[in-house]
Amino acid sequence: MxxxxxxxxxDGRELAIAADGSAAVGEKPGDAVYAPAETVAYFAARVALMELLSVGAEASAVxxxxxxxxxxxxxLCRGIERACHELSLRLPVTGSxxxxxxxxxxxxxxxxxxTVAAERKRIGVTPEGAKFAVIGRPLVGPAVLAHPQWVAPLSLFVELLASPSVYELVPIGxxxxxxxxMQLLAANGRQGRACACPLPLFASGGPATSFLISYDRAAEGALRKQAGRLFFPLFAER
Structure with missing residues (x-):
């Protein structure tokens, strides 16, 4: 799930909590990947917030x-605030x-x-006949910083989140x-199936540099135009 x-x-509302962690990425001698603290926090916040918003929840705090x-x-707070800004959010930040x-x-x-209203959860709402695509490329480690052009922008995530033609969005981790x-199919009560995509299916998606969408096939042209070269179709094999 x-x-x-x-x-x-x-009153039919639920608390929704999403989280992400990062280790060995930063500016310390023992880190495996060098990155400024602000950048590290940005990508961690990006993952947690994308997970939260993608299920239909309204974010309240970080x-x-x-x-x-x-x-x-x-x-670190600046990185979190950058992610919030790109998602058009203003959220309080606390922690330790x-x-x-x-x-x-x-x-x-x-x-x-x-929080999210139970009946408005964006899980298991993909109808039969829907199509699928990956937005952005799955990247991890140094590739995230080396290839920003393949990282799905949060602004595009927000646009697709608001699109009536997009049923579900799933950040790729x-x-x-x-x-x-497979998780998306299971949430919709369907059997797991093989699939084909121009992207590597088993590569790590790192800090959610890409996300999976299910969408109305009638809107494919508009969605391809909206996402540009970040649109990669995913086909279920028969």
Missing amino acids: RDVLFLPLT ILQNFVADDRWEA TESNFSTVQSALGVMAVG SKGIYYEW
Whole structure:
């Protein structure tokens, strides 16, 4: 199922929680990938917020767990605020910093919290006959910074989220396209099937540089135009 936790509140509404973490990516001697703290937080926030919004929830706050250093808190917050800005959100940020001990590798966690009306959850709403596509390329590690032109912009994510022609959106994480495709089918009560796509099906999607969509086949031309070269069709094999 989707990487979002739902907890019942009142009046048919539910608390929705999504999270992402990052380790060994940053500016410390032991990090495997070098990246500014602001950039690392941006991509972690991007994942958590995309997961939250994609299920139909309204975001309310962001929680930051900073295991980098006290003096990186502001930079990390700037990264989160950048992601929020690109998603047209203004959210409070709270959290905690490990200030008792220093680390040789960077690490952080970002949690996005919001609410959703139970009947408006955007899960399992893809009808028979829908088509599928991946928006953006799955990238991980240094490739994320080296190929920004293939990272699906959050502005495009927002546009497709609002499109009546798009049924579901699923951020693609470290388990890859095929895994998310199988999860989407299962959520809609369908048997898992093989699929074909111009992109590698089992490569890590890293910090959700791409996402899967199900959509109305009548709108394919408009969606292709909207996404441009970031549109990669995904076909179910018979």
